[in-house]
Structure formats: C-alpha cells, structure tokens
Amino acid sequence: MDFTFTAEEERFRAELRAFLAAELPAWWRGMFVDDPRAMPFTRELCRKLAARGWLTMAWPREHGGAAAGPWLQAVLREEMWAHDEPRGPQYMNLNYIGPCIMRFGSDAQKARFLPPMAAGDVLWTQGFSEPGAGSDLAAVATRAERRGDGFVVTGQKVWNSYADAPADWCFLLVRTSSEGKRHEGLSLLLLDMRTPGITVRPIDSMAGPHELNEIFLDEVVVPDDCLLGRAGQGWEIVTAGLTFERVGIARYARAGRVIELLVEHVNATGLARDPHVRRQLASLRVRYEAARLLSYHAISLQAAGRVPTVEVSIARLHNTEIEQLVSDVGLEILGLTGQLTADDPAAPLAGLVHRQWVRTIPTTITAGTLEVQKNIVAERGLGLPRVR
Ligand SMILES: Cc1cc2nc3c(=O)[nH]c(=O)nc-3n(C[C@H](O)[C@H](O)[C@H](O)COP(=O)(O)OP(=O)(O)OC[C@H]3O[C@@H](n4cnc5c(N)ncnc54)[C@H](O)[C@@H]3O)c2cc1C
Known part of the structure; x- marks a missing residue:
C-alpha cells in the first residue's frame, strides 16, 4: 500500500503550517493549562478555520463541509495534534459527533446540529x-x-x-x-x-x-x-462514534514533533554523540513510523466506507504507547531539568517533554483503555475466546 501524500495534500500541509505559524500565539501550549486565554482562543481559531473551509473539510457540502478526501483531513489532524490541538474541544464535533449525526440523525437534526459545528460555533x-x-x-x-x-x-x-x-x-x-x-x-x-x-x-x-x-x-x-x-440504537451509535474518535486523533503526530525537537536538542548539546541516546531516538522513530502507518491503514479502510473496528484498536494501541514512550525517553535524555515546567526559563524545550509526560498518562485510558483495545484485537481480530 502506498501512503505517499499527493502534491495537493503536501501543498495543503504547507499552507496550514504557514497559517498556524501566523495564528498560534507564543503562549499557546494547548488546553488543560491554567490560562483563561486558551478557550476563547480555540473558539476564535475554529471560526477562522471554518471561514477557510478547513474546519469540516471532509464533511459533505450539504452539511457545511468541503467534501475533501479523508487524506486531506488526515493532514489537518496531524498538524493540529502536532501543534497542541488548537481546535480545543471542537475536535470532538468534527471527528465523531457530527459524523454520527450525519449517519444516524433525521433530516431535521442534521439541519439543526451540523451547521453550528461547521461554523465553529458550538461546544459539545x-x-x-x-x-x-x-x-x-x-x-x-x-x-x-x-x-x-x-x-x-x-x-x-x-x-x-x-x-x-x-x-x-x-x-x-x-x-x-x-x-x-x-x-x-x-x-x-x-x-x-x-x-x-x-x-x-x-x-x-x-x-x-x-x-x-x-x-x-x-x-x-x-x-x-x-x-x-x-x-435502543444507542450501542450501535456509540460503537461507530468511538471508532471515529479513536482514529480521529493523530497522536503519532505530536509524538513525531517531540522526537524532532529532541533530535534538535541532542544535536545542539552534543548528546547526539552518546550511542545510547542515538539508539533510543532511533527506536522511537521506528515506533512512531509504525503507529503512523497503522493509522493510515485504518484511514484507508474508512475511506473505502468501512468501520474498521479492529484496525482502529491496533492503531490506537501503537499511538497511545508511542505518546507515552516519547515522554519517558525524552525525560531520560533531558535529565533532571526535563522536569522543569514551561514557566521556568531554564526548562529545556520550554517544558514540552514534561507537559507531554503529564498529559499522556491518561491517553491509554480515555476512549477505551489499552486492555480493552487488546481484548477487541484478541476477540474480534484473532477470534480468541472471551474470558469471563
Ligand atoms: C482524560 C480522560 C478523558 C475522558 N473523557 C471522557 C468523556 O469526555 N466522556 C466520557 O464519557 N468518558 C470520558 N472518559 C472516561 C473513559 O472513557 C473511561 O475512563 C474509560 O472507558 C475506562 O473506564 P473506567 O475509568 O470506568 O475504568 P474501568 O472500566 O473500571 O477499568 C479499570 C481498569 O480495569 C481494566 N479493565 C476493565 N475491563 C477489563 C476487561 N474486560 N479486560 C481487561 N481489563 C479490563 C481497564 O483496562 C482499567 O485498567 C475520559 C477518561 C480520561 C482518563
């Protein structure tokens, strides 16, 4: 399978990166910070993305989307996650609540609930x-x-x-x-x-x-x-929704960004000469590529109109593990100063690795725990018996 992005997709990525470089303020470190500017900022940014047709680009036009292919949407997700998800809570509308309403909702519900999501005006x-x-x-x-x-x-x-x-x-x-x-x-x-x-x-x-x-x-x-x-249809809706949600977060993208910054750091500080550090970073990069490609596999099945439950669970296992592993290895490489937070001027990489470590502890729990994903792979993927 060839997952190379097309010239159009790469052009979009460059345009999006330029947009984010211009729009993201220096203080932006994602949600879950004690900063009252964060939530109003995400609302404003979503409206700007909507005005450019980027917020719900993969949605059909009749629902306020741009009917873009799933791969353009994947580029959008990667860049958003790599930049601490500046859409804030609204990623949920776009990734799975909106798609569930499209799939299961009445015409009146679609007309009522989807346009405010596409405009970036509503939090769910x-x-x-x-x-x-x-x-x-x-x-x-x-x-x-x-x-x-x-x-x-x-x-x-x-x-x-x-x-x-x-x-x-x-x-x-x-x-x-x-x-x-x-x-x-x-x-x-x-x-x-x-x-x-x-x-x-x-x-x-x-x-x-x-x-x-x-x-x-x-x-x-x-x-x-x-x-x-x-x-009585709640279970079916939730199953579809969780599948959309699990593939909708490009967790590998933030891990990839942290790896890039760690590589820059070890090059700048001379740590790159240490073979142990080199081995650790190389191993991270391999696992990052595996998580990325497994996510692309799940997206390709969705693009073909399937709901790839098992493939999404496999991708999610790798994605959540690489997110946590990157911060574990990062903290080890940075040493004691890696524990300094963003408000300390001595914090390497502006406290990024510490933040990554704290935030990724729950990633193996939210949207279905690691163990539950393994059960899905064992039972539905491998046909192994259910353990009671
Ligand atoms: C950051 C974060 C955000 C969240 N956001 C939301 C949200 O917005 N909305 C929402 O509704 N929920 C949300 N959740 C809840 C999340 O979906 C649940 O925490 C998760 O499904 C696990 O359920 P639980 O906490 O009840 O743990 P439990 O189900 O009690 O699990 C406890 C432990 O037992 C293990 N376990 C359970 N069953 C099995 C099994 N059959 N086989 C093997 N091991 C098993 C689990 O893996 C886990 O380690 C969020 C959670 C987190 C951490």
Whole structure:
C-alpha cells in the first residue's frame, strides 16, 4: 500500500503550517493549562478555520463541509495534534459527533446540529462513562423514561471532558429499557446543557485544570426530537462514534514533533554523540513510523466506507504507547531539568517533554483503555475466546 501524500495534500500541509505559524500565539501550549486565554482562543481559531473551509473539510457540502478526501483531513489532524490541538474541544464535533449525526440523525437534526459545528460555533461534551460504567459501557444506568412527547433523564455521568467549558450540548448515552440484553436498552440523546436539572462539577486531575467533570442529571426533560436514531440504537451509535474518535486523533503526530525537537536538542548539546541516546531516538522513530502507518491503514479502510473496528484498536494501541514512550525517553535524555515546567526559563524545550509526560498518562485510558483495545484485537481480530 502506498501512503505517499499527493502534491495537493503536501501543498495543503504547507499552507496550514504557514497559517498556524501566523495564528498560534507564543503562549499557546494547548488546553488543560491554567490560562483563561486558551478557550476563547480555540473558539476564535475554529471560526477562522471554518471561514477557510478547513474546519469540516471532509464533511459533505450539504452539511457545511468541503467534501475533501479523508487524506486531506488526515493532514489537518496531524498538524493540529502536532501543534497542541488548537481546535480545543471542537475536535470532538468534527471527528465523531457530527459524523454520527450525519449517519444516524433525521433530516431535521442534521439541519439543526451540523451547521453550528461547521461554523465553529458550538461546544459539545461526551456523556458516556458513569461511576459503574466505563470499559463496561453496557452497564450504563442513567435512566431516560418516556413521558409525554419526550424523556425524563436521571442519573450521573463522569470524566466528561470540557463539560464545564461550558459545553453547549452533550452527546448523552442513557438507558431507555431494562428488557432484553443490556446493550439493547441503550439510546443516544442530544442534550441541551442549559436544560434545568443539570449540575456540572469539575474533577481535579494531574493532567491539568479544566479537563474532567461529573454531570448530575435530576429529572432533566429532553424532547423527542433530540433522540438520535431509534430508541435502543444507542450501542450501535456509540460503537461507530468511538471508532471515529479513536482514529480521529493523530497522536503519532505530536509524538513525531517531540522526537524532532529532541533530535534538535541532542544535536545542539552534543548528546547526539552518546550511542545510547542515538539508539533510543532511533527506536522511537521506528515506533512512531509504525503507529503512523497503522493509522493510515485504518484511514484507508474508512475511506473505502468501512468501520474498521479492529484496525482502529491496533492503531490506537501503537499511538497511545508511542505518546507515552516519547515522554519517558525524552525525560531520560533531558535529565533532571526535563522536569522543569514551561514557566521556568531554564526548562529545556520550554517544558514540552514534561507537559507531554503529564498529559499522556491518561491517553491509554480515555476512549477505551489499552486492555480493552487488546481484548477487541484478541476477540474480534484473532477470534480468541472471551474470558469471563
Ligand atoms: C482524560 C480522560 C478523558 C475522558 N473523557 C471522557 C468523556 O469526555 N466522556 C466520557 O464519557 N468518558 C470520558 N472518559 C472516561 C473513559 O472513557 C473511561 O475512563 C474509560 O472507558 C475506562 O473506564 P473506567 O475509568 O470506568 O475504568 P474501568 O472500566 O473500571 O477499568 C479499570 C481498569 O480495569 C481494566 N479493565 C476493565 N475491563 C477489563 C476487561 N474486560 N479486560 C481487561 N481489563 C479490563 C481497564 O483496562 C482499567 O485498567 C475520559 C477518561 C480520561 C482518563
């Protein structure tokens, strides 16, 4: 398989890099920093990307996209992730919430929800996990009871990224039935976060401020026209959504950027003469290439109209591991000063490697843990028996 980018794709990459060089301020270090400028900046940048037709470039034109091929979209994802994801929370709209609405939504839902995403005007949060339902998502217990021409929702969600951003909408997984198999009773609601009865409580974590939250739902009324797909179709929607999400983040791209900067650093400091350092960096580069090519394989299957569950899990295993490995090796190469944070003038690479280390601890948990990905590969890919 030849994954060489075309001249048009390379031109787009150069244009995008020039755009980012002009637009990204010196203080930009991604989300999860204690900097009140970050969220308004991402909103503004998304509007600028939308104005250029870049925000939802792979979406069909009728939904505000540019009908660009998945490879141009892959270039966009790589450059965004390599530059600390300046789209902030909106990457979720583009990568999987929007595509799920396109695939499962009614015409009225498409007309209502997709244009604000394409314009870069709306923040969504994902409400799947619960205190008793993470890897075992079919255990979701938040209840949505039919009442009149809508649902009344009561329960608790947890680990909701950006819910306190504040998010405008939540992509909410609920239980509408306790009959039959567990996953058959799940449904997907599009919840307006301004509805009475919702409480959002931030959770502090070592990944940085303003990332994770709990959402409490107390008799929250959701109208019928906010049910995505059919009642009972939630599992199918979530499975498709998680597949889009897992391939949608170009984690290898940030790892690749850190490797580049480490190579510059060892060349500049003379550390490049140390054979151990050379071996470590070479090994990182090999693993980075493997993660990149496995991601391209999954994208090529999506481009052919398939939902490549197993291939996406394989790519995700390699992507999350290289993200963590790069920071482990980086900290070892930089030595003690590698632990200095960006606000210390003596921090090598402006604290990048330390930041990478802190932020990538949860990457093997979010969107399905490493162990769960391995189970998917074992059971669905290799046909091995399920262990109970
Ligand atoms: C940074 C971050 C952001 C997140 N953002 C969101 C969000 O926006 N919205 C949302 O809904 N959720 C979000 N999550 C939650 C995430 O999806 C869950 O944390 C994840 O699915 C794991 O679930 P859990 O935390 O309940 O752990 P558990 O499922 O309890 O797992 C605990 C441990 O047991 C292992 N384990 C569980 N089952 C198996 C098995 N069958 N075989 C082998 N090992 C197993 C797991 O791998 C893990 O190591 C986020 C999490 C993080 C860390």
